[in-house]
Amino acid sequence: MDLDYSTAELAFRAEVRDWLGGHAPPPLPPMDTADGFAAHRAWEAELAGARLSVVSWPEEYGGRGASLIDWLIFEEEYWAAGCPARVTQNGIFLLGPSLLRHGTPEQREHWLPRMARGDDVWAQAWSEPEAGSDLAALTSRAEPCEGGWRLYGHKTWSSRAAFATHGFGLFRTSGARHRGLTYFMFPMTDVAVRPIAQLDGLPGFAELRFDGVFTPESMVLGEVGQGWRIAMATTSSERGLTLRSPGRFLATADRLVELAGDADPVLADRAARCRVEAEAYQLHTFGTARRIMAGEEIGSAASLGKIFWSELDLRMHALALELLGDRAEDWLDGFLFSLAGPIYAGTNEIQRSIVAERVLGLPR
Amino acid sequence: MNFGFSEDQLALAATVRDVLRTHCPPGSLRTERRPAWEQLAALGFFGLLLPEETDGLGLGLVDVLPALEETGRACLPGPVVETAVVAPGLLAEVPKLAAGAVCVGVLPPGQAYAADADLADLLVVVRDGRARVVPRQDVRLAPRRGVDPCRPLFEVAFSRSEPLAGPVAPVLARATVATAAQLVGVARELLAVTVGYARVRTQFGAPIGSFQAVKHQLADVAVAVEFAAPLVYRAALTVDAGSAERDASAAKAAAGEAATLAARVALQVHGAIGYTEELDLRFWLARAWSLSAAYGTTAAHRERLRTAITGRRP
Numbered sequence A: 001m002d003l004d005y006s007t008a009e010l011a012f013r014a015e016v017r018d019w020l021g022g023h024a025p026p027p028l029p030p031m032d033t034a035d036g037f038a039a040h041r042a043w044e045a046e047l048a049g050a051r052l053s054v055v056s057w058p059e060e061y062g063g064r065g066a067s068l069i070d071w072l073i074f075e076e077e078y079w080a081a082g083c084p085a086r087v088t089q090n091g092i093f094l095l096g097p098s099l100l101r102h103g104t105p106e107q108r109e110h111w112l113p114r115m116a117r118g119d120d121v122w123a124q125a126w127s128e129p130e131a132g133s134d135l136a137a138l139t140s141r142a143e144p145c146e147g148g149w150r151l152y153g154h155k156t157w158s159s160r161a162a163f164a165t166h167g168f169g170l171f172r173t174s175g176a177r178h179r180g181l182t183y184f185m186f187p188m189t190d191v192a193v194r195p196i197a198q199l200d201g202l203p204g205f206a207e208l209r210f211d212g213v214f215t216p217e218s219m220v221l222g223e224v225g226q227g228w229r230i231a232m233a234t235t236s237s238e239r240g241l242t243l244r245s246p247g248r249f250l251a252t253a254d255r256l257v258e259l260a261g262d263a264d265p266v267l268a269d270r271a272a273r274c275r276v277e278a279e280a281y282q283l284h285t286f287g288t289a290r291r292i293m294a295g296e297e298i299g300s301a302a303s304l305g306k307i308f309w310s311e312l313d314l315r316m317h318a319l320a321l322e323l324l325g326d327r328a329e330d331w332l333d334g335f336l337f338s339l340a341g342p343i344y345a346g347t348n349e350i351q352r353s354i355v356a357e358r359v360l361g362l363p364r
Numbered sequence B: 001m002n003f004g005f006s007e008d009q010l011a012l013a014a015t016v017r018d019v020l021r022t023h024c025p026p027g028s029l030r031t032e033r034r035p036a037w038e039q040l041a042a043l044g045f046f047g048l049l050l051p052e053e054t055d056g057l058g059l060g061l062v063d064v065l066p067a068l069e070e071t072g073r074a075c076l077p078g079p080v081v082e083t084a085v086v087a088p089g090l091l092a093e094v095p096k097l098a099a100g101a102v103c104v105g106v107l108p109p110g111q112a113y114a115a116d117a118d119l120a121d122l123l124v125v126v127r128d129g130r131a132r133v134v135p136r137q138d139v140r141l142a143p144r145r146g147v148d149p150c151r152p153l154f155e156v157a158f159s160r161s162e163p164l165a166g167p168v169a170p171v172l173a174r175a176t177v178a179t180a181a182q183l184v185g186v187a188r189e190l191l192a193v194t195v196g197y198a199r200v201r202t203q204f205g206a207p208i209g210s211f212q213a214v215k216h217q218l219a220d221v222a223v224a225v226e227f228a229a230p231l232v233y234r235a236a237l238t239v240d241a242g243s244a245e246r247d248a249s250a251a252k253a254a255a256g257e258a259a260t261l262a263a264r265v266a267l268q269v270h271g272a273i274g275y276t277e278e279l280d281l282r283f284w285l286a287r288a289w290s291l292s293a294a295y296g297t298t299a300a301h302r303e304r305l306r307t308a309i310t311g312r313r314p
Helices: A007-023 A034-049 A068-080 A089-102 A105-117 A227-239 A246-262 A265-293 A299-327 A329-340 A348-359 B007-023 B037-043 B061-073 B080-090 B169-200 B212-237 B244-275 B281-293 B298-310
Strands: A122-125 A141-145 A148-155 A166-172 A181-187 A192-196 A205-216 B104-107 B122-127 B130-135 B139-144 B153-158
Touching (some): A007 A068, A089 A105, A089 A181, A089 A227, A122 A205, A148 A181, A166 A227, A265 A299, A265 B244, A265 B298, A348 B212, B007 B061, B080 B122, B080 B169, B122 B153, B244 B281, B244 B298
Parallel strands (some): A122 A166
Antiparallel strands (some): A148 A205, B139 B153
């Protein structure tokens, strides 16, 4: 066991730090506004120009074929440099890994480089009004037609959909609860989109209505009826490594510790604890990366991490508001976003039940 | 970067686990003062950290960490950390240490009582940053009522003592990390036993483990243990580096909190039967509490972390 970086890893860190030092953007307008969306896309295109937008993807799709450890290094540097959240995150962290694993060669060659450059920005369309955490209960359906499929139904709480160019999600292709679901990608062109403002007043969500929206055969991901399996692999990576790398929490903890410098000992104690917990998450992730690199599946154990990082993030932002007092506005956006952590990617109540039943072996 | 235990390190833990299963079953905690010590000594356990010149194996702390976790899992009585971890750092020249023939006790700085001092052939006393060693015949012990029946505490008085050379802080940091590893083991065992009980105990016509209120408490324990353990592993790796004390404090505080949460939930899920002397659970509850206070309380380590991380003095 060691915590030593190789010469190559250290060189990569130095390269990333140098490049970000010269290119990290000033604070951009929020991504859930038309201006902000455009500015974020431009930033990510610049990142892609340096082949830094998806470092762990194969070179042919715009990445560097970097190891998970390199990716974690990249993330640490990215967040430490104060760079913004990724407008392409649904694509690169959720759809991308599924395309890499289950997509046809044509799908991968066409969509992945475009995703890496931010040419297409993908909205995720999992939830429905009656199927949030109980995703297998969804009722939106797809019917086969000449050359592809027609999508019908109603999706909601769809992140990024107000401005996105494409979407992906599950649609019912037969009656079976889990086996009746198929994974579709679709252009947003003919989808009726009603933006939904989030707590910050900006349209981070949207409601989507499908009234026979056509999507070609070439945009079905994996086999018909296999959507649940593919989506679950995606959500497992969403809860685990890919969506919430430790770099983000380490950077937040560092800012928090700075805030707490002159605070009373009780608040300073809590800040120090947050820093240590961010380190615990970082170290745990190194262990997880090692296991994944050795070919292990993480599966339900990813739920442990999801509970931990989401509650840590919320605790850090709540403490920041306490420390800031009447200057709390500075951290308010982050606080609002941290409130979403225990809800999205499967609520923490669901995660605790997954841990209890599938990790600890308690009865259903 | 390779943050995981090697096969050798895990194999050592598996061997220790087998020995403890056979020679330190829960029943022995009621009848024996020092179960499994002979068998562990025969295995070379007390020489693992000693240099080869003194018949040891010259291993590092990280090599024995999973094995130390097993001693926590088994609730092994006796001054394990003192004899296997502190003694190699301070008393390596003492003959027959590697053979496990000498039992060592420690009175750490800032603590009023020495645990297991009744078993100690040699007692190490640390005061004002310096260590002294006292042989058994020069020690007078007054027992103090403690929570852990297998880890009795003693007030110590002594007439003669010998000063020990060498810095004592690194040795105490190792003992702190080793104790944290034991706490992780205690927490894992408390969780496993409680999950087992929740699967078979029925109320209202169903196993209590099927109730969400019980499930979620146990899931929280699993999270606490899962994220305390890597801090302990890191501390074992950095125990000789500049950040040793800070990392040891992070390990001890997190492991102590995970173990006390595991104890709290174990007691709640077991209900009244858990609140009795009859159930073996009481030994692990007591160990979680007694080790949480050993080599610095959680509060003391939290204060050290606050100073180290925020730069703010107490």
